Amino acid sequence: xxxxxxxxxxxxxxxVGGPPGGALRLAAAMAGRIFxxxxxxxxxxxxxxSADKATSAIPEALRRxxxxxxxxxDCNLDGxxxxxxxxxxxxxxxDPQVHGAIPADDLPKKIALLSLFGGRNAETDITATEFTVxxxxxxxxxxxxxxxxxxxxxxxxxxxxxxxxxxCGLSASLAREPGSDSAATIRASLLDTVVWLxxxxxxxxxxAPTPPGRTGASAEWRIVRCADGWIALVYQEPDWPHLCMMxxxxxxxxxxxxxxxxxxxxxxxxxxxxxxxxxxxxAGSCMKKRCRSGSR
Numbered sequence: 001x002x003x004x005x006x007x008x009x010x011x012x013x014x015x016v017g018g019p020p021g022g023a024l025r026l027a028a029a030m031a032g033r034i035f036x037x038x039x040x041x042x043x044x045x046x047x048x049x050s051a052d053k054a055t056s057a058i059p060e061a062l063r064r065x066x067x068x069x070x071x072x073x074d075c076n077l078d079g080x081x082x083x084x085x086x087x088x089x090x091x092x093x094x095d096p097q098v099h100g101a102i103p104a105d106d107l108p109k110k111i112a113l114l115s116l117f118g119g120r121n122a123e124t125d126i127t128a129t130e131f132t133v134x135x136x137x138x139x140x141x142x143x144x145x146x147x148x149x150x151x152x153x154x155x156x157x158x159x160x161x162x163x164x165x166x167x168c169g170l171s172a173s174l175a176r177e178p179g180s181d182s183a184a185t186i187r188a189s190l191l192d193t194v195v196w197l198x199x200x201x202x203x204x205x206x207x208a209p210t211p212p213g214r215t216g217a218s219a220e221w222r223i224v225r226c227a228d229g230w231i232a233l234v235y236q237e238p239d240w241p242h243l244c245m246m247x248x249x250x251x252x253x254x255x256x257x258x259x260x261x262x263x264x265x266x267x268x269x270x271x272x273x274x275x276x277x278x279x280x281x282x283a284g285s286c287m288k289k290r291c292r293s294g295s296r
Contacts, residue, residue: 005039014093015045017077028093029066030163036069044070096123109183112166118189130158137194141213
């Protein structure tokens with residue numbers, strides 16, 4: 001007999017239409033996927049007729065992953081059919097446009113309201129991607145070279161972080177008031193999420209100096225070329241022997257790389273074309289390949 005999952009018996013509806021760019025749809029879909037994995041009945045509402053180009057370009061494999069374990073319904077996001085679905089739901093994951101189009105009496109008591117910018121700009125229809133919001137939140141200033149254009153994080157890490165914020169907010173509300181009819185609206189924005197992810201770069205005092213960013217060759221962790229783009233090679237000193245074992249390149253087994261101080265001095269004095277740099281790139285490439293194959 002399978003043990004009961006924590007959200008069995010819970011009905012969740014995700015209905016997000018915009019603004020253009022696809023970030024909020026991805027966030028809602030990931031939050032819904034987590035609920036589905038934990039036993040909830042999740043209804044994913046999509047309006048294919050009005051989907052923008054960015055949303056339509058989401059790869060089929062990603063669509064299948066995000067919709068796994070759900071019921072997918074294609075309907076107008078401001079019509080009577082969606083209203084009838086929401087009327088029977090326990091939880092809804094919405095954007096401000098869908099939320100505003102549905103009568104308040106037809107909405108469930110527990111709602112996660114997703115937006116790009118939050119606050120007074122929550123209902124803006126400005127076209128913005130995850131890359132745009134990451135730039136606004138200072139995320140792109142963390143690593144890289146100042147003279148080179150910023151690099152986008154691989155995948156949809158910003159949208160998925162927003163999904164986790166929405167899920168945690170809803171879960172906290174459900175746990176605090178099990179079986180209660182009290183209303184709770186969880187407001188989560190992509191910009192706020194990005195700022196919190198990058199909290200170390202936010203000065204805590206008004207006159208605090210701006211933390212250094214994109215320091216290039218002088219950075220402890222470098223952005224290096226690999227076979228299919230760029231990778232940040234980030235590790236702690238105790239992990240270095242395991243990294244050497246995994247990469248299997250004798251050049252990085254030299255004593256000067258064995259400690260943090262030694263690696264720092266070497267990378268600060270070595271030209272970008274050195275064997276040190278290419279070895280680190282090889283390390284990053286090997287790590288990506290092993291992660292794809294499921295190795296640790």
